Amino acid sequence: MIRIKLDLAPGRKELYTAALARLRAVRPAEDGADALVTGDVSAAKDSPVPCLLDGPEECDPGQLERLSGVSVMPGHEWRFLPEILPVAECHAAGQLGAPGLLRIHHWLAADLPPRRAAFAQVDLAHWFFGSPPARAHFLTRPHYLQLHLGFPGDGMALIDLATNRPGTASYYSMHLIGSEGAAYADDHRNAHLLIGGEGSRAIVHEQNLLLAIQAMVKEFVAGISGKRAWNVALQDTVHAQQTLKEVPDA
Amino acid sequence: MPDKIYRALVLSVVKHGYLPNAVAAHPRFELVAVADDADRPDWTHERNQLYADQHGISYLRDVESSLKDIDCEVVVVSSEAERHCDLAMRAALAGKHIVVDKPLSPKLAECDALVAAVKENGVTCLVWNRNFLPALVEARRALESGAIGDLQAIHCDFYFSKDAGPRKGSRGPGDPPLDWVERQMDAHADGSDGGVGVQPLGELQIEGIYPLAYIRMLVNSRVQRVFAATATHFHQANVDNEVDDLATVSLEMESGCVGSLCIGRIGAASHPDIGEIKLHLLGSEGSLVISEARPEVAVYRRNQPPAEFKHRRVADENNFLLMENFAAALDHGSETMLDANGARDIAAVVQASLQSARSGTPINVTP
Numbered sequence: 001m002i003r004i005k006l007d008l009a010p011g012r013k014e015l016y017t018a019a020l021a022r023l024r025a026v027r028p029a030e031d032g033a034d035a036l037v038t039g040d041v042s043a044a045k046d047s048p049v050p051c052l053l054d055g056p057e058e059c060d061p062g063q064l065e066r067l068s069g070v071s072v073m074p075g076h077e078w079r080f081l082p083e084i085l086p087v088a089e090c091h092a093a094g095q096l097g098a099p100g101l102l103r104i105h106h107w108l109a110a111d112l113p114p115r116r117a118a119f120a121q122v123d124l125a126h127w128f129f130g131s132p133p134a135r136a137h138f139l140t141r142p143h144y145l146q147l148h149l150g151f152p153g154d155g156m157a158l159i160d161l162a163t164n165r166p167g168t169a170s171y172y173s174m175h176l177i178g179s180e181g182a183a184y185a186d187d188h189r190n191a192h193l194l195i196g197g198e199g200s201r202a203i204v205h206e207q208n209l210l211l212a213i214q215a216m217v218k219e220f221v222a223g224i225s226g227k228r229a230w231n232v233a234l235q236d237t238v239h240a241q242q243t244l245k246e247v248p249d250a
Numbered sequence: 251m252p253d254k255i256y257r258a259l260v261l262s263v264v265k266h267g268y269l270p271n272a273v274a275a276h277p278r279f280e281l282v283a284v285a286d287d288a289d290r291p292d293w294t295h296e297r298n299q300l301y302a303d304q305h306g307i308s309y310l311r312d313v314e315s316s317l318k319d320i321d322c323e324v325v326v327v328s329s330e331a332e333r334h335c336d337l338a339m340r341a342a343l344a345g346k347h348i349v350v351d352k353p354l355s356p357k358l359a360e361c362d363a364l365v366a367a368v369k370e371n372g373v374t375c376l377v378w379n380r381n382f383l384p385a386l387v388e389a390r391r392a393l394e395s396g397a398i399g400d401l402q403a404i405h406c407d408f409y410f411s412k413d414a415g416p417r418k419g420s421r422g423p424g425d426p427p428l429d430w431v432e433r434q435m436d437a438h439a440d441g442s443d444g445g446v447g448v449q450p451l452g453e454l455q456i457e458g459i460y461p462l463a464y465i466r467m468l469v470n471s472r473v474q475r476v477f478a479a480t481a482t483h484f485h486q487a488n489v490d491n492e493v494d495d496l497a498t499v500s501l502e503m504e505s506g507c508v509g510s511l512c513i514g515r516i517g518a519a520s521h522p523d524i525g526e527i528k529l530h531l532l533g534s535e536g537s538l539v540i541s542e543a544r545p546e547v548a549v550y551r552r553n554q555p556p557a558e559f560k561h562r563r564v565a566d567e568n569n570f571l572l573m574e575n576f577a578a579a580l581d582h583g584s585e586t587m588l589d590a591n592g593a594r595d596i597a598a599v600v601q602a603s604l605q606s607a608r609s610g611t612p613i614n615v616t617p
Contacts, residue, residue, distance in 0.1 A: 100483040100496050103407055103512050105530050107537055135610060137477040139500055139508050144403060144532070146508060148500045150610075154481035158498045158510055160405050166536055173539075175407065175526065177496075179418065179483055182409075182520035188528070188539045 002221050003029035007038035012054055019214040026221055035224055037075075037217075044072050052220045056237045057119040064238055073220050073230040074237045078120035079127065080215035082208055083185040087176050090183050091128055097180030099128050102157040105173040111164045114145035115247050118161050123240040125149055125157040127232075128176055132239045133157070140250040149243070169204055252581055257322040259346070260284045261313060261337045262329035263301040264294050266441040269328045269351045269378055272569035274305065278577040279324065284309045285316035286329075293435065313337070317344040323580070327351060330447030331456065335360035338375070338590075342367040347580055348375040349573075352444075352459040354593040356451060358601050358616065361594035368590045374579045376586040377593035379463040380542075382571035386464060389529055389540045393468055398533025404469055404509040405530040406461035410453075411521035412442045414485040414495065427490035450491035453515050454480065454499075454600055461511050462596045463588050464529060471505035472595060477612040478603035484517050499603045500612075523559045 004020060006013050006028055016037055020026050036047045039054040041063040047070070056064070056074035078084065090096050104121050125147075126132055133149035140146075147159040165171075173186045191202035223230040256279050260270045263284060274281045284302040286294060288311040295311065302309035310316045317325070317340065325341035327334055327350040335355040338348045342364065354361050354377055368375045380386065393401060415433045434446035445451040465473075480494035488495040496516070501509035516525065527542035546561040554560070572587060579586045598616045606613040 098483070100481060100516075101498065101512060101514065105405065107532065137500060137612065139502065141402065141506075141508060144508070146403075146500055146510060148477055148479070148498060148510070150479050154483055154496075156479045156481065156496075156498045158500070158512055160403065160510060160530065162403070162532055162537075165532075166534075171537065171539070173528075173530070177409065177514065177516050177520060179517075180519060182516060182526075184526065188541065 002026050002035055002224060003033045004035045004037055005029055005033035007036060007040060007043055008054060009039065012039065015210060015213055016217065018210055019217050022214050023218060023221070026217070035220070041067065045070055050220075050224050052217070056234070057116070057240070059237070061238060061241050064234055067234055072234055073223065074232055074234050075216060076120070076123055076232045076236065077209070077212045077216050078124065079232060080212040080219070082211050083172070083174070084124070085215065087174070087183040087185055088127070090181070091176060091178070095181055096176060096178030096183060098153070099155050099176060099178045101155070101175070101177040102128055103175040103177070104157070104159045105171065106160070107162045107165050107171040109165050109168050109170050114140070114143060114161050114163050114250075115244050117163050118145055118147060118159065118244060118247070119240050121159045121161065122147065122243050123236060124174075125159065126236065126239050126243070129155045129157070132243055136243060136246055138247050140248055142250050144250065145247060147247070171204060172207070254278070254581075255280055256324050256577070256580060257282045258324040258326050258349075259316060259320050259322040260301070260326045260328065261341065262286045262290075262294070262298060262327065262333065264297045264329055265351070265443050265446055266438060267301055267328065268441070269349065270301070270326050272573060273324075273326050273349060276570060276573035276577070279573060281305055281307055281326075282322050283307050283316060283320050285313050285320075286311060287313050313340060317341065317346065323347055324349065331445065331451060332356065332447040332449045335364045339364050339367050342371045342373050342375075345371055345373060347373045349576060350375065350377055352378045352593070353455060353600070354459070354590065354597050356449065356455050356597075358594070358597055361590070361597045365590045365594050374576070374586060375590040376572065376576045376579070377459070377588045377590065378572070379588045380460050380568055381463055381467050381587050382568040382575070383542060384565050384567070385540050385542045385544055386467070389468060389531065389538060392538055393531070397536060398531060398538050399535030401469060401507055401531060401533050403507060403532040404465055406464055406509075406511050407526060407528045408457065408461040408511065408513045409516045409521065409525040409527065410442070410457065410514070411516055411518055411523070411525040412440065413518045414442065414487055414515050416486040417517075418482065418484055418486050418489050420486050421490070428487040430487065430491045433487040450493045452480065452488065452494035452497070452604075453513055454494055454497040454603060458497075458511070458513055458600045459593065459596050461513060462599055463592070465501070465509055465511070466592060466596065467587070468531070469503055469505065469507050469509070471503040471507060472617070473501050473599045473615050474504050475502040475612050475614050476500065476599060476602045476606050478606040480604065480607040484515060494607075497603065497607070501599075518557070523561045
């Protein structure tokens with residue numbers, strides 16, 4: 001049994017509590033915990049037990065540097081989303097061959113700076129190609145960012161990111177094309193159709209964040225139990241921040 | 251004279267015959283002969299002769315005398331890509347209207363010369379495209395109705411999942427590099443020989459005109475600047491001949507709209523059908539995602555050959571509507587869906603993209 005202390009704001013704590021409730025041999029604890037989940041860098045730095053840092057993309061790069069040597073898994077929850085996991089698994093198993101192109105369209109209704117929203121997608125690109133890009137080109141417009149990344153070898157990523165979109169629905173489409181195969185995670189394919197008096201409209205399945213948190217905590221716990229490195233490291237957070245540092249303002 | 255039947259001379263038909271077939275299928279056109287230059291290689295003559303025989307028309311090994319002597323108003327050019335402009339130019343100089351296969355030419359100077367010849371000789375030119383596919387008609391209708399407001403960004407993903415010969419890395423030590431023409435001739439059987447010719451062409455040069463024509467039609471603004479990357483990621487023939495089979499292009503339009511294109515011949519294993527081809531449009535009031543394949547009907551059956559597409563496109567009137575568009579242009583002097591000038595602008599985007607990929611810098615497109 002691993003006891004995990006959740007040092008989080010109420011909404012996030014509720015999410016993690018629900019995720020923990022779905023896992024065996026894991027339970028939340030206030031005292032005597034074996035591990036910590038926190039969004040506070042200082043708490044992570046001082047933690048005597050392994051720590052899952054929630055929302056690492058919000059942290060200042062200088063703060064992250066101070067975590068050097070501390071047992072911290074950055075919470076890159078987007079890597080664990082249900083539509084990403086099968087793509088990552090195929091890629092990791094070599095089923096797609098050498099990655100050639102990562103194509104992402106991500107449109108969000110939320111009024112976020114595009115650079116902030118781009119963090120997760122840039123991290124995915126680094127992850128799939130195994131390194132930060134060797135070259136980058138950016139196109140910016142208000143509420144819009146296009147990232148054109150070239151990776152060592154001949155890999156390329158083209159990310160189309162828009163925020164503050166009209167309405168309430170977001171949209172996500174991701175293709176990873178390799179030399180031996182391709183994987184498509186695409187809201188367009190996964191849309192349902194609602195037909196009513198005013199015509200028809202698509203219903204896009206919302207990303208299930210609880211499942212992502214569940215999978216991420218599972219990896220966190222597995223790393224602790226197996227005394228192995230997690231599949232995401234603080235260096236990954238830093239690399240994504242460094243790539244995005246070059247993005248000019250719109 | 252809306253009932254007039256236009257007589258069409260086919261100048262070289264060395265690829266699969268989709269273009270002259272489309273002309274022949276339209277009730278306002280009839281094929282009258284096939285012609286080509288006498289000094290073409292034997293395989294060229296064989297294919298021209300075969301096509302002529304299949305259509306019950308004669309094959310003449312003399313382009314100039316055919317243009318002069320055969321009673322026709324239209325010339326259909328379906329040669330190797332590197333000869334498109336030359337043959338179209340000769341047709342224009344003879345006062346013939348032109349239907350020419352894509353791409354117009356890998357050389358911008360040739361495109362410029364054809365644009366001038368078309369203008370000076372007062373002829374009409376249609377460069378083959380897919381802008382009348384039902385999905386594109388739908389996209390255009392949605393945009394024109396104001397459904398998504400002002401267009402701010404447009405993206406096209408254009409992947410053909412056909413193989414193109416042996417896989418990259420399959421050439422053994424001591425094996426000779428794959429010959430481009432031989433590889434393309436092998437591809438004739440499955441209709442993926444769009445790059446046939448002496449000059450090797452990358453996927454961006456062969457197929458780029460299709461998605462760029464979509465973008466041109468929907469944005470209605472010239473591409474001003476590009477940034478591109480290319481790779482030979484899939485096929486040994488592309489590696490051996492140093493032409494891309496995968497490319498990404500960022501686009502900046504004069505109107506302020508931005509865009510992008512991902513294009514590749516990604517291999518048969520990478521998609522259950524012909525490939526993933528999509529448009530993503532962002533407007534001020536909404537967004538639009540268009541799948542080029544739709545509408546389609548799914549057919550799954552026992553003993554289905556692996557290469558058979560399980561999703562069959564339906565309601566595709568592209569060929570008919572292109573020829574209808576061309577007939578209207580001949581009847582009334584209206585514009586064609588993609589004229590020599592438009593195809594020339596697309597060739598300029600392709601050229602700038604290849605230059606950008608080589609230099610690693612953004613490149614302004616030659617206006």
